[in-house]
Amino acid sequence: MKSTNFFKKHTLVYGASLLLVSTQFACSKTDTKETASTTTTTTTKTSDEAYDDYKNYVTQMETDVNSGWDSTATDWDTRMEAARTDYDTRYNAVNQYAGDFDDTRRAEYEELQSRWNTAWTTREQQYNTWKQTNQSGGKAMTKVDMSSMDVKKIPSYTATNIRTAYEDFVAHVEANKANYTNDDWKAVDMYWAQLDDRKNAIQSQLSDKDKWEITKAKTKYQTMKAGSKTGNAASSVGSEVKETGKDISNSKVGEATKDAGKAVGNTAKKAGQKIGDVVKDND
Template structure:
């Protein structure tokens, strides 16, 4: 009996050591991946478009795989390690954004970008530069993508003119469309946080766009003023749809985690109210 007990204890200890080694490996692999991504940011300026597109797709796939690996051992990590992993996520998002901007600003790209903007009838505003968040959103990084987008827009909202807001809104719609494609694979906790970001964005965007229109109204013709009024009404409807869609997503997520998500929705509504009062 003693021998059997010793063997059993020994097996358990070996299994724990194996899990610990695997969790450390997952973390180290993710850390190396992020560092490699950061190191290669500037190199894309000299790449062919086909190579850039292929590497971008590979980056998304590898990121999802690395995140899935560390998430597998989430319960094994202490708080310090979990914070390190969150920092790695942020570093990756920053590196990805920088990589994308390096590509867009590469030598010889100006003409191509101008043609694309003309084809899409995009009029650049005074401050906002499109970043295409929809092009990089995945189930693993959706929460970070929404949070980064909303925080950036909120931080600079006083600088935007009406054309900035039109371009921001176009990118937001594209992000929502991309989100809908991966929503079913997003963890319930992240879904709840994304809904909070949607409500915050809908609230301050509608208010600030109205202010931007008012500032430009003095130069509007009578016909232009009518268009501004119609567009403002469209925005009010859009906010209503955002709230409705948010409630629907929270309800779906609630099937997974119940009260936790409902609580997050209440917190989101409270944050929106505070945003309106700012």
């Protein structure tokens, strides 16, 4: 009897222990799933949430720009970097749903992008003015942030966002062209060439409206580039011509030319006198 009771007793203990372990394991798995589910829910936005967030940010930027520049702030370098990062985050969040937009929302989305470009161009102009007059004891600060001209991101552009890439590019050139160095222009030209190559690769996927807007952006860029470089070249050529003129007027060539002119004049005068004498003698 004792032997039988001992066996039964331990069998019950083992069974209870096994049941407890199984229950704890199941609870652990359930908790893990619930935790993972909660994390996913809190970090992922729906299409409507992402769109509203993007729309509100663009509207807020317009309001800030229209309110004018806060000249009392001294951390504008950080503010500009944060503003650009915040926009890119919101743009990437909503752009993943762009292919699912209906015609009405797509039209509004395109308008929001255009509004952002306009507001951001104005903000960059305000920023550049502030740098020139409020940094380094009033000395002009002409160094341009060229981080947006990173060619590494070009292969990631698709038919849904390459138009925006063109518009952002043109906005950057328009805001900073007066401060570009020769190296900056080289970076701009390189970025432009690769951006155009990417556009050509996905040309068949673009809508007619996107093609039209990209053409407008390209025309605007070419005009700005020609104007900036022609202006610089004309100034340089003008100086060279002026200096060349000085060199000629002060050189032996100039004196020789002057002497040659006098000699021709004297020769013509003498010839005229001889002809006059001949005519007089004939009379």
